[in-house]
Amino acid sequence: MARKLKVLQLQTRYNAADTNSDLGEQILQGLPADRFEVINAYLEGRPADDAIAPAGRRQVFFEFNEKDMSGLRLKVRARLLAFCREEGFDVVLLHRFKAVNLFMHLNKKLRIARCIGVSHGFGEYDRFYRRWQAKRLIDERWRFVGVSPAVVDYLVSLRCGFTPANTLAITNALDIDLAESLQLSRAEARQALGLPVTPVIIGAIGRLVPIKGHTHLVRAFAAISQDFPHASLAIIGGGREHENLAALVAESGLQGRVHLCGTQPDAMRYVRAFDIFAMPSLQEGLGLALLEGMCGRLPVLGSDIPAMRPLLLGAGGRLFTPGDVASLTQQLRASLADSEAERIEQGERAYRYLRREHDIEDFRRKYRELLEGDQLLTGSSS
Template sequence: MNIVNMMWAGGSPYMSIHKVHRQVLSHAGPDARISNWLLLGSGLCCGLGSTREWHMPPRALKGRHLWRLLRPWLRMRLRKALAEAQAEVVLLDGVGVARLVLPLLQQIPNVRAKVLFHGKTRLTASDIRLLRTLPAERLSIAAVSHTLAEALERDLGRPVQTLRMALDPRAFVEPLLSREQARQALALQPGNGQVLGAVGRLVESKGFEMLIEAFAKAAIHKPDLQLAIIGEGPLHAVLQARIDELGLAGRVHLCGHREDLQQLYRAFDWLLVPSRSEGLGLVVQEAVMADVPVVCSDLLVFREQLLDTGGYLPIADQSAWAEAIERCSVPGATALAARQRQALAPEQAWQAFQNGSQSLLRG
C-alpha cells in the first residue's frame, strides 16, 4: 500500500501533529510505502518513509485574493506527483490541507483520502460541502478525541471516527529520566523545593500568561516553588518580560523547545495544563504515564481522558489557579497520580489506538 502523508510543514511548531501522524502511520503494516509531503517550508517530519518539501506559496495555499488563481496549478502538480507515487491512500492534516487536495481527488478515482482533525476547527459552509463530496468508501474522517469527533459529526452530518491518540506505555516509560537527572537537564535550581511544570507552544490558547500571573500570587506563600514551562512560540518575549516585571526570574523558567521532552516529565511534581481549548492535549497522557499528577482546565477533552480525577479548574480563572497552586503538595501527588493512571488506562487506550489506526488506513 502506497501512502502519502500530506502536512503543512515541519519543525517544532508542528511537533505534536507530527507525533500523531507518525503513530498512525506506524500501524500501516509491513507492506506500506510511506512518503511525507510538506507543503510549506521544511523541517523534521514523521520519521517514517521519505520526505518531500514542496515550498508552496502560503497565500496560494490559503486561496486569498488573486493568489487563488494559482491553486489549479498547484493541484495539477500534486495530481502528477500522486500518479508518479502510485498513491493509494492520502492522509491529510486537517481541513486546511483537505481544501487543496480533495477537489483534485474527484478526478483520481483510485485514491482514498483520510482527513485527520487535531483540534477544534471552524468549518465554513464550503468546507462542509467539500467534506460531503466524496463517498464514504473514498473519504474517511477521523478526530483525535471523542469530544472533537462528536462536534465534527454534528457539523458534517456524516460519520467521524474517534482515533484518540495514545502512546505505547512501555516504550514511553523506558527512557524517562529520574527526578534529579531531568531537573539537571533543564538547569533547574537544585534543592528539595517543588517544581510545577507546563508544556506547550507559547501561544494564547495555552493559557501560560494567566498561569504566570496565578503563580505569582501563589508564590508569595511558597518561597521554594518553581515553575518550568517547556515549549517555544511567538509569546516568548512577552512572557519573559512579564516574568521579569513580577520579580520571578530564577523561579519561572522558559525552557524553550526540547527534543527530549518525553524524557523530562519527572522533573515536575505536578503538571499544570491551563489551556483555553485543545483537540486532545497529549501532554496530559504523557504526564500521567510518568506518574506526575495533572491539574488542568475544565475541558471536555480532558474529562474524556481523566474522568473525575482531573483536578479541573475554570478556564482562565486566575484566582482559582492561584489557589490550586498553593494546594499542590508532594504528599498528595502520588495518590492522585495513581488514580489518574487508572482513569486513563494507558494500556487499553494504546490497544484501541492501534486498532483504530489500522482501521483508518486500510478501511
Template sequence: MKILQISHGYNAPFLGVSNHYARMLASKGEVTTLYLSGDEDEAVRQQTEGGQVLFWQQDAKRLKGAKIGLISKLYKLIRDEQFDLVVCHRYKAIYMSAICQLLGLKFKQIGVIHGFGDFKRVARRAFLSLFKQRLLLLGVSNSVRDDIRHSMPAFPADKVQTLYNAIDVAEVESKQLDKKPARAFLGLDDEKFIIANVGRLHPDKDQATLIKAFARFNKQVANSQLVILGSGRLEQTLKTLASELAVQDKVIFLGQVADAVNYYKAFDLFALSSNKEPFGLVLLEAMVAKVPVVASDCGGASEVVADVGYLFEFADVPALSKAMFDAYSDDSQVLIERAYAKLHEQYSITATSQVMAERLLNNN
C-alpha cells in the same frame, strides 16, 4: 494496500504524528509520507517511519488557495503509485486529495483535523458536502469531533469520528532522565517544588492565569517555583506580570528546550492553562513521566485529564491555585497510576491502532 499520508510539514508535532499514523497503519500496508512544506532533510527522512518519504518543499505561507500545479502533481503521484488509501493531515491536504477524487481517481480518503474552527468557512463546508460518502473525518479529540459536527450538521455523523493522537509510552520512557539529572540539566534546585508548563507563550496558552495562580499558591508553599518552557511574543509581557506580582525570582523562563519531554521527571506538577487545546500531547508526556497533571476544563485537555488529574475552570485564578494546592497536598500516587493505565488503554500506539483497524478502516 498502498497508503499515502500527506502532512503540511514536519515541524512539531507533525513529524511525531506522521510516525504514529505510519505505525498504526503498518499492518495494512507500507506507508509513504509526503511533507508538503519544509526543505528536504535527510535527518527527517531517517526519523520518518514507514516506507518512502517525499519532500515537496512548498513555502508553508503560500499553500493557501487552489494551487492547481500542486494538485496536478498530487494527481499524478496517486495515479502512478495507485494508492488505495490517502490520509490527510489538515484541510489543505484534504482539499487537494478530494479534488483528485473529483478528477476520477478512486481511493479511500481520511482527513485528520488537529484543531478547532477548520470548517467555519462556508466555502469549505460546501466543498466537503460533495464527499459525504467518500471521506472520513477524524478529530484528534471528542471536542474537535464535536466542533466538526457542529460546523457541518449536514455531513453524516458516522463519517466524523474521534481518533486520539497516540504516544509511544515505551519510547518516551526510554529517553526520559530521572529526576535529579533532569533537574541538573535544566538548572533547577533539587529542593524546590517545581510546577511546570510547556508551550508557546501565546494568548491561547494563557500563561498569565497560570502566573497569577502560582503567585497565590507560592504564598502557601514558599518553597515552590514555576518553570515555563517555550518561547513566543508574550515573553516580556509575562515577565512583567511576574514582577508586578513579586514572583519574578520564582517564575523561571527557560525558553525553547530541545527534546523537552526528556526532562519531565524534573517536575513535581505539570499545569496546562490553555483555553483552546484540541488535544494536549504535553499532558500525555507528563503522564508518562508519572507527574501529576492540572489542566483547564475545556477542549481535548479535559478528556485527557478526566478522572486522572485535576481540572479547573478556564481563566479562574483561584480555582487553578486551589487545584495546584490540592495536587501538592494530596497523595497523588493513585491518580498517577490511574493516569499511566489510561495512557495504555486509550492513547498508546496499540490502542489507537486497534481503533483504526476495527472501527474506522472497516467502515470507511
C-alpha cells in the same frame, strides 16, 4: 499474496521537535511493511541537512512556502495532482485542515478510493466558506477522524457533510514504553533544563501561543508564590508569546521562580523534572501533553474543556475554569498543599489510567482497520 496497500500520509508542516510523540509517527509505527507501502509527506518544512532519515521509509518534503499555501494554492494543487497520479495511491491520510481541504478538491480528479481527514482540534470549519466547500466536496470516498469524541461532536454539529456514518473518534494515545525509555531522571532533567533544585516544580509543556493559556498560569502562580516560597514554575515550549510571558514574569517579580525553557526536542523526555503537571489551555483537540504528564506519574490539573475533561476525571486530576485565573489559583494552591506522599499517589493513579485507557496498540489497530476497511462507519469510538 495480497497486494500491499499504497498509502500517502500528508502532514502540513515538518516538526523535528516532536518526532516521537507526533500522531503521524505513531500511526506509521503501526503499519506493517508487509501490508502497507507508505510515503510520508510534508507540505512545508524539512529536516536539517545532517538529520538521519528513518531506515526503510520513503519521505517527501514539498517545501512549499507561505505564498504557495495561501489563496487558491494553484501551484500546490498542480504538483500534488501530478505526484499522486504518478504514485497511484490506494488511500490518502491527511492531517489538519490545509491538507484535507486540498484533497477535497484534488480527489474530484484523482478519485482515490479512500480519503481520510484527521482533525486535531476545533474551529477549522467555523468559517462559512469552509463549511460550504465541505458540504459541496465531501462524497462517499471520505472518512474523517477526530482526535477525541469532543472533536467528532464539533464536526458533526456543523451539518456540512460530517456525519455519524463517516466520522469517528480515535483518541490520541501515547507509546508509553517508548516515552518511559526516553525519560531522563529527575536530577538529569532538571540539570538539562537549567532548573533549580527546589522541593516542588509545577511544569507545563506546550507552544507559547495565547490559546495555550500560559499567561493565566503565570498569573495564578504569582498569586500563590509568596505562600509557597519553595515552589517554582517551568514551561517547556517556544512561540510568539515568549516575550510577553518574559515581561509578565519580570513585572511579577518572579525571575528565578518562573523558567521559560524554550523548545526542547521530544519534550516528554523532561517530564520527570516536574512534581505537578498543569495544562491551562483554552482549547484543545485532545491534549497530548496531558498524557505525557501522566506518563511521568505526575498529578495533573487542567482546564475544564470538552476534550480534556474526561481525561482529567479519569486520571483523578484537578479541573479549573479555562481562562479564569482565580479558579486556576485555587487548584494550584490545593496541589501545592498536598503532601509529597499524596502527590505520588495521585501520579500513580494518573499513570494507571493512562495505561488502561490510552493504549497505543488499540490506537494503531483502529487506524489499520480504517485504512484497510471498506465497510461504512456506524459511529464514534473512543
